[in-house]
Amino acid sequence: MKSIKLIAILFLAICYACNEKPTTKVTWVSSTSTSLWENKVYKKSQENNLVDVNITIDINKKQQTITGFGGCFNELGWDALGMVTPEEKQQILNDLFDKEEGCKFNICRMPIGANDYAVDWYSHNETAEDFEMANFSIDRDKKRLIPYIKEAQKINPDIEVWASPWCPPSWMKHSKHYACKSNSKFNDLPLEWSSTEELVSRFIMKPEYLQAYALYFSKFIKAYSSEGINISSVHVQNEPNSAQNFPSCVWKPQDLGVFIADYLGPQFKKSNIDAEIWLGTVERPQIERVNDVLDYKNTKDYVKGIGFQWAGKGAIEAVHAKYPEMQLMQTETECGDGSNDWKAAEHTFELMKHYFENGANSYMYWNMVLDETGKSQWGWKQNSMISIDSKTKKIVYNPEFYLMKHVSAFVAPGSVKLEVDGDDKDTIIFFDNTANEVIVLAYNSKDEDCMLNLNVGDTAVNARLTAKSFNTLTISL
Template identity: 25%
Template sequence: MMTRTAFLKTSLAAAAPGAAAGRPAAYLSSKDRRWRLAPVTAAAMGTPGLTLHIDPSIGYQEILGFGGTYTEATAYNLKRLSAPLRRNVLQLFFDPVRGAGWSLLRTTINSCDASSGYYDYTKGSANPEEFNIQPDIDNFMLPGLQEALKISGAQFKIFASPWTPPVGMKDTGLFNKGSLLPQHYAAWAQYMVRYLDAYRAGGVPVWGLTPQNEPEAYEQKWDACGWTAQGMTEFLANHLIPRLRQSHPNVRLLLWDHNKNHMLKWLETMLANGTVRGAAQGIAHHWYEDGEAKNFGPLAEAQKLAPHLPLLATEQGVFGVKLLDGDVAELYARDLLLNMQHGSAAWVVWGMAFDHQGGPNHAGNFNHSPIMIDVEKGRLYLNPSYYYLAHFSRFVRPGARRIRLSGAPETLPAAAFLQANGDVVTTVLNPGGEQVHTAIHAPARRAMVQLPPGSIATVVFPAQAS
């Protein structure tokens, strides 16, 4: 748990930049929480057990960002906190110096499972003229984002995803089952644009949009809407894309937004349509059904199919509360690193600040989140996953490019990045039971760090003067 005073002490200490004098800086976190973004010595000498080599001249994908998911559950928890504690939570996520510096945030259009109940903006009506954003004002969705954008140094992009249209537009009349009726395609597109209008008017611009969360989910215990690839293509080409071009031409359209093992057939259908191919600006994918995210083959195939579209890992979640569980942190970091190695440009965790019981969640689908809150006692639990993910979100900023890193075995996942300012950042995960003495070679420079069992380390080589 963490109090306001402890937050200030921890965050300020972790932010001390050892690279200020031109020397490499190293930061360490461990699954047992002994180290939490702690500055550690990056020695220049010593005998390594592992040697990594960085080659900045060979670059790969540009990074869009790292972050999490803001749902009504998090908004509900934040609303119930005192104003000072709520600000501390937002600093922990969005302050790039004293916090994690999240740069990408997913949010929901209408309710999802991580909500206190079903809701939409027309009270179930199929008529978009009845749209009213008031539910997102009352439940703190919009005010919470307004406060987050005011955090010092906060720079994050927001993309939105619907779980279901209003029930009056569906063939079942149910939130958790059915499909959008074709006669309501135009109304649903108009509804989405009105959402974008309302958020823009509230000072919260939306950067990106996925047209449906998990479009193959026809029925769930929670909010869902099933599509076919052909139906989605028609909806996008004839309804949503024309409206976006007219009213929100800068909003990025992100395709798919479901499990990567089913993405290729959908992409083949959607991208065969010239309007969709010309408007799409990314491919979103989830990690479910792949065990521990072992199957990354579809990402390579997607890049062959659409090399112009960045890949975004938009939902990775763990079911169950798992309070202070270091294994979750390790699982997330491993998946993030493998996503980077296989071409993904962004990685977004499911959840943000659920309560200490993993909710609220109207479907009983309680989940882990990086920070968990005992709202009644005003206590924050910073899970190891919060610190592990901050090794990426704080140190690898949008606009960075992944670069070649050699020497890392599969048992020690790692990645290197070249920042826009010239800094070189390397992160190494040690999920094993033995300490690893690691040497990292950048051009004309070297740093050595000790990775205890069950830890993650980031080394920052500051830009060299030209």
């Protein structure tokens, strides 16, 4: 009789346990300027003496789909990687691209020809008036850019590569020179051709030049395909309003529309090129300049997305409202002045917040790896995720590396941005449909600890955030 009662009690206990709601699983990674990438054990806090940050999350309030994160393959980055041992180089690449332990970068940029972080100026065809592109060649890229991309592909075979020119072949410009602004220290552009005027095309707007340039893009994509690298999209001009002392080309917006609708789009169709055409990279806040490109003929039929960087952040909100069907990308996070400090990471977080709140589907860092100087060949010292000292060979992972990892390692492609209610000034919320997880990127910008209170349906999560810390909390529902 006692054994029957015992069995009955055990049965009731099992039933109670099965009906009780299981404890919510939360993983938590935190970074401060003195303690980078600390895995914390989550335990619900009972403290009530801290400033509260309260956020309510409704997983049904879904916004844009997130396609991914990445950086740019640049020549000087590959040269910097060549300074360390093969084992150290492999570890750096794993830390950027590995799909299990690294940043999991899945979308990366590359230049078409030289950019400001090339070793020196070049294009893929500097033979003047070679309108048939008979002398087109990517041989230069086989020394640096292609090996860089190939190493990333070994780690993540599914990585997407998109490309943009900083400058067309120099003979296609009125000045016959790669720069738009003269600087005797860094280029030999004659003063008579130096101008910072915007909305005036430096490209020669004649049919034979436009057609040759469209063919140039087509040949670039096919040449890379023959190397086993699929170019997923092209952004037609890096910063089309900026006259620089390094490779650059200013375009009148309407002229970009002419190039896309009358030449580039038809050329891609004729050559069976499946790479997408994007309007990028937009670096000015005026939506009118975007409109002037897209309003020309059937340009919108060819353009699948719009990329923004620098002052272009001022245009993304209006562009997202007017062109809701367009994919949007933050194409080059602002690269600072080589400080590589916590303040730079704080600024990058503010940029992330702005771009994702205004419809961005993806976010790109700029130089993933540089030497300790951070200098381009044209004199600008910039930040990088990872720095390598050319003398000591010491490798330093800068705060922005960890910030990028705080989001890219957790927010899988296909996740969605969530709308939230509450004190969300320093938070970005995502939802992974596949894993049924809410991912919270929270920055405590205060000089003291605060209590983050999250309510997801009937699930409550709270965490004490250290002062001046980045935090990623993954909540399994």
